[in-house]
Amino acid sequence: MRGAPMLTALLIAIGLSMDSFAVAMACGATSGKNRLGNAAILSFSFCFFQTALAAIGWFAGFAFLSAIESYDHWIAFILLCYVGGKMVYESIFGAKIKCDKSLGLARVVTLSLATSMDALAVGIGFAFMGVGPAVYLLAIAAVTLALSFIGAYFGSHMRATLGRNAELFGGVVLIAIGVKILLEHTGWFFASP
Secondary structure, three states: OOOOHHHHHHHHHHHHHHHHHHHHHHHHHHOOOOHHHHHHHHHHHHHHHHHHHHHHHHHHHHHOHHHHHHHHHHHHHHHHHHHHHHHHHHHHHOOOOOOOOOOOHHHHHHHHHHHHHHHHHHHHHHHHHOOOHHHHHHHHHHHHHHHHHHHHHOHHHHHHHHOOHHHHHHHHHHHHHHHHHHHHHHOOOOOOO
């Protein structure tokens, strides 16, 4: 990424963590007395899986980078727009997010994997953007941890206010970043240094 990699990393992390935030809110809205414990378990699990799958995606994409270097920006654009478009679609037409009160290990891992699959695609996109993963992975970990904890702990209050708008916002951010990458690399709008 050219320009401001820290800002881009933060925006990608926010967009990517909106699924985790929305699910954490749903769980927080139905959690019993142990709000703090449930929030800690969910946020650490979401953070771990989100970061790990983004890293796996980066390593997988990097392995194929030399073969597709001339159109890597198109791949990053398509992946980010796909993930963002899916989030927008699900926020408008998707089924309601459900989370019951029993947060056993199997349920936590299932929710963590379900909310982190998009991170794999975005991680692949990182390799094609030509960026080192450290800043992006740290941003994903920190933002996912913070937003998941906030969503789970204050879920009962926030869900009524935000609902699916969080996921809609995240999808729009990822699409905007995908468009920005394409415009930068093709020279359609931004001047490349």
